Amino acid sequence: MEMKHSPGPWRFAGETSVIAADGYEVGCIWKGDSPNDKPRDDANARLVVAAPRLLAALQKIAKMYPSEMESSLVAEAAIYEVLGN
Secondary structure (H helix, E strand, C coil): CCCCCCCCCCEEECCCEEECCCCCEEEECCCCCCHHHHHHHHHHHHHHHCHHHHHHHHHHHHCCCCCHHHHHHHHHHHHHHHHCC
């Protein structure tokens, strides 16, 4: 299947921009006004930035057999990136 999205990895740049590997701005994270919003805003940014890796992990999981171990490691790495811990 041909991928139509901007290539990963994506990164968070500046205060709000999400930038693809080719330099294209793929998104913007809106930040709340309250300091209480920061944990949610940061989590949202990590999730968006991780999107290409999450897709790749899910694709590998879908083809899990016979490479079950490799697929599990890729999936765990993407989950780690999203959760940030």
